[in-house]
Amino acid sequence: MGTSEKIYFYPLWLRIWHAFNALGILTLIITGISMQSSFETAIIGFNTVVNLHNIAGILVFISYLLFFTGNLVTGNGKYYLMKIKGFFKNLTKQGTYYAWGMFHGQKSPFPLSEKRKFNPLQKISYLLVMYFAVPIVIITGIALLFPEIIIDQTWGLSGVFLTAILHSTMGFLISIFLIIHLYIASVGKSPLDNYKAIISGWHHL
Amino acid sequence: MNPYYILDTMAISAGVHKSFDCTDCHNSEYKTYPHKSDLKLQPLSTCLDCHGGDASFAKYKFEEIEKEFKKSVHFKVYGEYFNCSKCHSQHTYVATARNSTNVLDIVDYNNKMCLSCHNDMKKYKLVSGHANPKLVVIHDWLPNQELHFRHVRCIECHTEVRDSLMVSHNILSKDHASKKCAECHSANSKLKASLYKYQNLQKRTEKGTISSLLTNSSYTIGTHQSPLLKLLSILIFLAVLSGIIIHSIFRIIKKKK
Numbered sequence: 001m002g003t004s005e006k007i008y009f010y011p012l013w014l015r016i017w018h019a020f021n022a023l024g025i026l027t028l029i030i031t032g033i034s035m036q037s038s039f040e041t042a043i044i045g046f047n048t049v050v051n052l053h054n055i056a057g058i059l060v061f062i063s064y065l066l067f068f069t070g071n072l073v074t075g076n077g078k079y080y081l082m083k084i085k086g087f088f089k090n091l092t093k094q095g096t097y098y099a100w101g102m103f104h105g106q107k108s109p110f111p112l113s114e115k116r117k118f119n120p121l122q123k124i125s126y127l128l129v130m131y132f133a134v135p136i137v138i139i140t141g142i143a144l145l146f147p148e149i150i151i152d153q154t155w156g157l158s159g160v161f162l163t164a165i166l167h168s169t170m171g172f173l174i175s176i177f178l179i180i181h182l183y184i185a186s187v188g189k190s191p192l193d194n195y196k197a198i199i200s201g202w203h204h205l
Numbered sequence: 206m207n208p209y210y211i212l213d214t215m216a217i218s219a220g221v222h223k224s225f226d227c228t229d230c231h232n233s234e235y236k237t238y239p240h241k242s243d244l245k246l247q248p249l250s251t252c253l254d255c256h257g258g259d260a261s262f263a264k265y266k267f268e269e270i271e272k273e274f275k276k277s278v279h280f281k282v283y284g285e286y287f288n289c290s291k292c293h294s295q296h297t298y299v300a301t302a303r304n305s306t307n308v309l310d311i312v313d314y315n316n317k318m319c320l321s322c323h324n325d326m327k328k329y330k331l332v333s334g335h336a337n338p339k340l341v342v343i344h345d346w347l348p349n350q351e352l353h354f355r356h357v358r359c360i361e362c363h364t365e366v367r368d369s370l371m372v373s374h375n376i377l378s379k380d381h382a383s384k385k386c387a388e389c390h391s392a393n394s395k396l397k398a399s400l401y402k403y404q405n406l407q408k409r410t411e412k413g414t415i416s417s418l419l420t421n422s423s424y425t426i427g428t429h430q431s432p433l434l435k436l437l438s439i440l441i442f443l444a445v446l447s448g449i450i451i452h453s454i455f456r457i458i459k460k461k462k
């Protein structure tokens with residue numbers, strides 16, 4: 001393993017963001033589910049859970065600002081750009097590789113390099129999560145902290161109600177992303193290799 | 206003059222009995238001043254005297270309310286002395302929960318009926334003979350107390366919900382008051398059976414069930430779930446999980462070869 005080629009994929013700021021983000025989102029998912037199921041024990045009251053959720057939300061918000069500006073000012077943002085040409089074809093190619101190719105000794109159709117950090121499937125899921133789901137969760141979450149800023153009625157429905165539904169739906173999608181993310185990250189040189197990479201910064205090709 | 210003898214004429218003209226003359230209820234000899242002192246001792250009609258058995262007021266279920274009220278702590282401790290008028294001023298009462306389209310107005314009006322006595326040292330002492338316990342202190346276990354008291358009624362926690370009645374009247378002793386957050390902050394919140402059940406609130410949102418849980422300015426954590434979304438999310442979750450399990454099995458088999 002030590003002999004193979006290494007690329008410094010994850011600079012320090014990105015690893016700091018990722019650590020806070022992972023911690024925050026994990027807390028949000030656990031406390032979020034427990035609020036919906038009205039879980040309550042003598043030690044961890046409902047109130048504690050609500051407070052934890054709020055604090056973790058603010059943590060994720062702040063670390064999101066780091067992610068967003070980091071990707072604007074450094075070169076990392078370019079890894080997220082997608083080509084329109086062959087969009088679906090590339091996704092299918094990568095999907096086929098995960099489902100069939102990798103078990104039949106095929107080479108990865110999009111080998112990673114200095115120019116390419118993510119394969120198309122990673123790219124689309126990171127894009128959707130980081131530039132769609134997470135921002136929506138943050139915005140709706142802030143709105144629910146200050147319900148008076150929400151529009152009262154839309155299409156005859158309560159604005160707060162719609163906001164709450166949107167918030168939990170996006171939260172759910174992020175949870176699903178996380179499960180897949182955690183699993184796919186284990187498809188690497190060795191099962192633990194990618195996890196080491198997001199801590200050390202060095203990715204083995 | 207005794208401040209309790211000064212009536213708010215504006216409130217009277219908004220109340221349910223606005224069409225009455227004073228002397229429809231009070232003795233006509235009150236027309237002379239100074240009033241004869243024994244007039245005070247004459248009994249006044251109770252709500253049931255006029256409304257009991259009257260078909261035109263059947264929808265309010267006065268008889269059932271009285272039955273429930275007689276089980277309440279107030280009646281148990283003070284008997285007939287604690288009558289309906291202790292909470293309902295016959296001068297100014299307005300059936301708010303039934304008619305208002307705003308949760309906050311309903312909560313405010315209803316809570317003032319209790320607070321007019323529980324937060325008024327003189328009035329409370331007149332009834333009980335001892336000082337009133339400070340509500341803020343008693344409820345200090347409740348976070349965001351002020352917010353809660355603006356968004357839920359005292360009776361939400363202090364009565365047993367009766368589906369047949371618009372307003373539960375059986376106020377239980379403090380040992381039976383709800384202290385559990387989950388009773389409200391959950392998918393089957395008891396608020397749905399009490400405060401949020403009013404048709405007048407639901408009409409605003411028109412669409413019926415899901416949207417009727419909440420009106421504009423209320424968001425109660427945990428209450429906005431829909432069974433359909435829940436089922437869908439469980440299905441998606443299971444699909445993802447089985448996908449991952451199958452994929453890992455293949456990876457393990459392939460590795461062994």
Ligand code: HEM
Nearest residue numbers: 010018021022025076126129130174178181185194195198
């Ligand atoms: C315990 C939780 C987590 C672990 C162990 C973890 C692990 C990893 C690993 C191993 C990588 C690098 C490999 C790869 O690119 O696939 C990575 C990258 C990434 N993760 Fe996570 N992750 C976690 C949570 C999250 C969460 C909650 C999000 C977003 C909501 C997230 C978003 C990302 C993104 C966007 C990248 C690419 C960053 C870049 O290189 O620009 N991760 N993660």
